[in-house]
Amino acid sequence: xxxxxxxxxxxxxxxxxxxxxxxxxxxxxxxxxxxxxxxxxxxxxxxxxxxxxxxxxxxxxxxxxxxxxxxxxxxxxxxxxxxxxxxxxxxxxxxxxxxxxxxxxxxxxxxxxxxxxxxxxxxxxxxxxxxxxxxxxxxxxxxxxxxxxxxxxxxxxxxxxxxxxxxxxxxxxxxxxxxxxxxxxxxxxxxxxxxxxxxxxxxxxxxxxxxxxxxxxxxxxxxxxxxxxxxxxxxxxxxxxxxxxxxxxxxxxxxxxxxxxxxxxxxxxxxxxxxxxxxxxxxxxxxxxxxxxxxxxxxxxxxxxxxxxxxxxxxxxxxxxxxxxxxxxxxxxxxxxxxxxxxxxxxxxxxxxxxxxxxxxxxxxxxxxxxxxxxxxxxxxxxxxxxxxxxxx
Numbered sequence: 001x002x003x004x005x006x007x008x009x010x011x012x013x014x015x016x017x018x019x020x021x022x023x024x025x026x027x028x029x030x031x032x033x034x035x036x037x038x039x040x041x042x043x044x045x046x047x048x049x050x051x052x053x054x055x056x057x058x059x060x061x062x063x064x065x066x067x068x069x070x071x072x073x074x075x076x077x078x079x080x081x082x083x084x085x086x087x088x089x090x091x092x093x094x095x096x097x098x099x100x101x102x103x104x105x106x107x108x109x110x111x112x113x114x115x116x117x118x119x120x121x122x123x124x125x126x127x128x129x130x131x132x133x134x135x136x137x138x139x140x141x142x143x144x145x146x147x148x149x150x151x152x153x154x155x156x157x158x159x160x161x162x163x164x165x166x167x168x169x170x171x172x173x174x175x176x177x178x179x180x181x182x183x184x185x186x187x188x189x190x191x192x193x194x195x196x197x198x199x200x201x202x203x204x205x206x207x208x209x210x211x212x213x214x215x216x217x218x219x220x221x222x223x224x225x226x227x228x229x230x231x232x233x234x235x236x237x238x239x240x241x242x243x244x245x246x247x248x249x250x251x252x253x254x255x256x257x258x259x260x261x262x263x264x265x266x267x268x269x270x271x272x273x274x275x276x277x278x279x280x281x282x283x284x285x286x287x288x289x290x291x292x293x294x295x296x297x298x299x300x301x302x303x304x305x306x307x308x309x310x311x312x313x314x315x316x317x318x319x320x321x322x323x324x325x326x327x328x329x330x331x332x333x334x335x336x337x338x339x340x341x342x343x344x345x346x347x348x349x350x351x352x353x354x355x356x357x358x359x360x361x362x363x364x365x366x367x368x369x370x371x372x373x374x375x376x377x378x379x380x381x382x383x384x385x386x387x388x389x390x391x392x393x
Contacts, residue, residue, distance in 0.1 A: 010031075020038070021089045024042035025045075025085055026046070027048065029048055046074060049072065049074065052073045066368055071361070084379055133188070138353050139342055141162050143166075148338045149164065151334045161337075173195070175195070179202075181203040181242060181246065182244075182245045183195075183245075185250025186205035187248070189217075189220065190216075190219070192205035204242075205231070206233040206238060207230070213232050236261060236265060240269060245269060245270055245277075246276065249280060251281075251309065252306055255305050259307070260321070266323070270389075274390070277387070278389065280309075280385060280387065283382055284382065285311060287310075288312070297369065301369065311385070343367065346367070347367070
């Protein structure tokens with residue numbers, strides 16, 4: 001009876017994938033038989049350890065594959081290439097969920113409960129950034145930069161590319177002597193320290209991560225940067241005026257409900273002749289409506305309360321706040337390379353990371369997350385950009 005059921009599931013699985021793809025994929029079933037979509041000589045392989053994916057796809061939709069991968073129900077020869085394959089065939093994959101309108105998505109309900117209120121934001125940040133500085137220091141660069149580097153050459157190292165980012169942001173800020181600067185979401189503090197060391201300024205750098213603050217303050221003492229002021233403060237509590245404001249990949253953690261408040265805070269704190277430089281990730285405009293109605297893998301497993309705005313949404317909010325917004329540059333391929341390097345180093349350092357108390361499930365979550373993002377930037381499903389905001393004249 002069980003064998004008959006498995007045979008039926010396999011047959012139905014083949015019917016689901018009965019279409020001509022862009023690319024190719026080999027699916028290996030639990031009984032070691034296989035089914036190839038596209039080219040017979042496909043190097044991209046998915047191995048099903050059981051048939052749980054079939055039920056999950058009908059009930060969980062977009063997160064079915066991720067849930068099964070995290071739980072060890074599925075193995076994949078190359079996650080990044082699988083996600084590229086998925087994005088290139090997304091319309092066909094989307095048609096494979098006929099029960100979509102009947103699905104009760106508990107993940108979406110839980111996501112709605114993770115609003116980034118003052119208390120909720122701190123809780124959400126603790127869930128990610130306060131896992132421990134030892135964890136992040138194993139696989140980030142020596143500047144502890146958890147945001148895209150800027151590669152101007154394939155030959156440079158990640159450390160050199162992160163230094164390029166610092167130089168570029170400093171140039172865009174165009175800081176004058178004795179100006180007052182604010183960094184919203186300062187991470188481990190190394191960008192603010194760079195700006196302080198390369199300009200004559202007063203700088204406030206705020207974070208709501210206690211682990212990051214501890215690291216930044218200790219580094220500050222080591223470098224004797226007494227006037228580089230790191231604070232545990234939510235951006236919504238900031239009221240001082242600044243000539244320049246910088247915020248690097250913080251906007252993704254704000255949440256949809258609080259995005260207008262984030263932009264309003266920039267307006268409120270920015271001097272009339274000043275400007276803000278924002279490095280941020282956005283979702284492609286054509287994907288925004290679908291994205292905003294569901295919970296993806298990153299929101300479920302990595303950044304509770306996270307949300308990617310679209311460029312059109314940012315333009316609309318900025319306009320309502322009487323701010324001009326300009327895209328200075330897009331640099332997706334730099335993030336592709338950054339993520340690839342992070343993932344390579346994460347796996348190389350896995351024995352040390354595991355010794356910190358993390359298990360194989362955690363490893364699968366992070367490999368999925370880094371590959372998922374790499375493919376998204378590779379296929380322009382998401383974008384990394386630098387924006388300039390200033391008061392309307």
